[in-house]
Amino acid sequence: MRLPIILIAAVSLSACAIEPAPAWQSGDAEVGHQVAQDLCASCHAIERTGDSPNAAAPPLRRALWNFRPDWLADDLHASRAVSLRRMPVFHFGEGHEYDVVAYLLSIQEDAPPMPPPS
Ligand code: HEC
Structure with a gap:
């Protein structure tokens, strides 16, 4: 009996079309830059150039x-630890976690090419 599956697929596809963008995509990168300056810059390099003050913290332009x-937006939103090691847990109230993620997305460097197979 294939019909119900096809119907369900069609209904859920059309539901996708009208769904608003998820909350984590609602951030404002400019606000996020400010937030990163306030909360992240003591450890991470937050600009497109420069080294991190804390050598263990990767520059945010590579953090994604x-x-x-x-997932990062989810962790920050739920005040969950991003890292189980040396990174503090943050408690965002006003949705600024999504601004930070928008900022991070706006500054990501291209990842280096995969190493050749050995
Ligand atoms: C007290 C220092 C400190 C602060 C402040 C800090 N971090 Fe980190 N962060 C780290 C360290 C160190 C790591 C590397 C993993 C580890 O050792 O915990 C890390 C890792 C990360 C990672 C994972 C990167 C990867 O490749 O796995 C992300 C994403 C990240 N930080 C985002 C942020 C954001 C966004 C902020 C500001 C809201 C922030 N961090 C503030 C120290 C910090």
Whole structure:
């Protein structure tokens, strides 16, 4: 009986079309730059150039190479630890976590090419 599956697929596809963008995509990169200055710059390089003050903290222009932006937004939103090691937990109230993620997305460098297979 294939019909119900096809129907369900069609209904959920049309639901996608009218759904608003998820909350984590609602950030303002300019506000996020300010927030990053206030909260992240003591450890991370937050601009497109420069080294991190804390050598263990990757420059934020590379922070999404290994990290999905929606997961980062989720972790920050829920005040969950981004890293289980040396990074503090943040408690955002006003949605600024989404601004930070928008800023991070706006400054990401291209990841280096994959190394050749050995
Ligand atoms: C007290 C220092 C400190 C502050 C402040 C800080 N971080 Fe970090 N962060 C780290 C360190 C150190 C790491 C590397 C992982 C580890 O050792 O915990 C890290 C890792 C990360 C990662 C993971 C990168 C990866 O490749 O795995 C992201 C994303 C990140 N930080 C975002 C942020 C954002 C956004 C802020 C500001 C809201 C921030 N951090 C503030 C120290 C900090």
